[in-house]
Amino acid sequence: EGVQPQEYTIIKMELVAPFPEKFKVLEGRKVFLAAATLRPETMYGQTNAWVLPDGKYGAFEINDSEVFVLAHRAALNLAYQNHSRVPEKPSCLLELTGRDLIGLPLKSPLSFNEVIYALPMLSILMDKGTGVVTSVPSDAPDDYMALHDLKAKPALREKYGVKDEWVLPFEIVPIIEVPQFGNKCAETVCLQMKIKSQNDKEKLAEAKKQTYLKGFTEGTMIVGEFAGRKVQEAKPLIRNKLLETGQAIIYSE
Ligand code: A2H
Numbered sequence: 001e002g003v004q005p006q007e008y009t010i011i012k013m014e015l016v017a018p019f020p021e022k023f024k025v026l027e028g029r030k031v032f033l034a035a036a037t038l039r040p041e042t043m044y045g046q047t048n049a050w051v052l053p054d055g056k057y058g059a060f061e062i063n064d065s066e067v068f069v070l071a072h073r074a075a076l077n078l079a080y081q082n083h084s085r086v087p088e089k090p091s092c093l094l095e096l097t098g099r100d101l102i103g104l105p106l107k108s109p110l111s112f113n114e115v116i117y118a119l120p121m122l123s124i125l126m127d128k129g130t131g132v133v134t135s136v137p138s139d140a141p142d143d144y145m146a147l148h149d150l151k152a153k154p155a156l157r158e159k160y161g162v163k164d165e166w167v168l169p170f171e172i173v174p175i176i177e178v179p180q181f182g183n184k185c186a187e188t189v190c191l192q193m194k195i196k197s198q199n200d201k202e203k204l205a206e207a208k209k210q211t212y213l214k215g216f217t218e219g220t221m222i223v224g225e226f227a228g229r230k231v232q233e234a235k236p237l238i239r240n241k242l243l244e245t246g247q248a249i250i251y252s253e
Contacts, residue, residue: 008036009239010251011134013049013108015069016115022100025093026059026067033106033118034068036129036251040239041231042136043110044223045175047147048167050121050133051098053160057131059094061085067093069101071131077253098124102160108134109247110224110238112173117166121146123198130251137186138172139215141207144186146198176219176231178211183222185211 012032019027033049051057060075062068062083068075075090085091104118116135123142124131137144150157150167157167174183181188189207198204219231225241226234242248 005252006038008038008129008251008253009040009242010068010130010249011035011037011040011043011109011242012068012247012249013106013116013132013134016105016107020104022096023059023094029067030065031059031067031069033101033104033132034070034074034130035108035132035134036074037134039136039139039235040242040248041221041226041235042139042175043108043134043238043242044112045136045138045173046108046111046116046134047113047137047143047170047173048116048135049104049106049108049118050124050135050143050146051101051118052122052124052126052131053098053102053120055098055124055126055131057096057098057101058090058092059096061091061093068130069096069132071126073127074130074251074253078251081250081252083249099160102162103166109242109245112223113170116170119147119150119162119166120160121198123201129253136175138175138184139186139211141186141190141195141204141211142198144172144190145195145200145204148190149198173223175221175223176215177222178215178219181211181214185215185219 015031079090101118135143137147178185195203221234
């Protein structure tokens with residue numbers, strides 16, 4: 001990790017009622033999976049959320065009505081950034097693991113898919129961001145490969161209790177046009193580099209570098225309110241909208 005603080009946007013992915021048994025104590029509150037992203041302008045293309053099956057999570061009171069599900073470390077950081085019901089102290093209502101989160105139905109800001117599901121990703125780091133990641137397989141190589149693995153491998157779905165209907169209906173949503181890479185830039189690069197699975201760490205790091213730089217510097221939005229604008233211009237505009245409408249907050253670490 002660098003010396004510069006990283007500023008993320010936390011996307012509030014709302015848990016759809018009625019809540020499952022384990023979450024009944026949270027009934028009556030607004031509960032969100034809190035996903036940290038560096039690419040808020042890509043939220044149109046969400047197909048699911050990612051959690052680490054063996055990761056430790058908690059449901060934390062952010063204020064009187066809202067609860068965030070995220071890693072404990074992130075809850076502590078948020079408490080020092082004015083996002084805890086109790087100032088400077090995380091208030092955990094419920095201890096959870098990633099396995100408890102798999103299959104939760106979510107409504108996420110800007111997503112063309114009205115309801116998406118929390119699914120397992122094995123490369124999630126619990127000491128980065130919130131431990132919850134929003135999945136945009138059109139533009140993120142990690143997301144593309146992890147979704148590809150789940151779609152292609154029934155045994156992987158079975159291992160984590162993932163139902164077909166949480167995965168199979170979800171297609172890549174084109175949202176950004178990148179010269180030479182097309183409008184499914186993560187897929188293009190993963191195919192070109194012949195990446196086999198989400199475990200192909202070295203190649204994925206290279207794919208990420210390529211798509212991140214090119215998508216940001218040369219990409220054009222093809223959907224949403226800022227369609228036709230360059231990604232560089234659209235990003236702060238979309239981010240500000242999400243912040244102003246209460247669908248996202250700023251998070252630094
Ligand atoms: B990004 P950096 Cl479309 N473990 O969001 C693993 N990955 C994590 C994470 C964690 N705990 N927390 C966040 N991330 C991901 C969108 C996106 C992202 C797109 C394209 C590239 C991209 C949709 N997923 O990131 O190490 C999140 O995925 C490539 C850099 O702090 C977050 O932004 O630089 C990004 O990694 C933060 O990575």
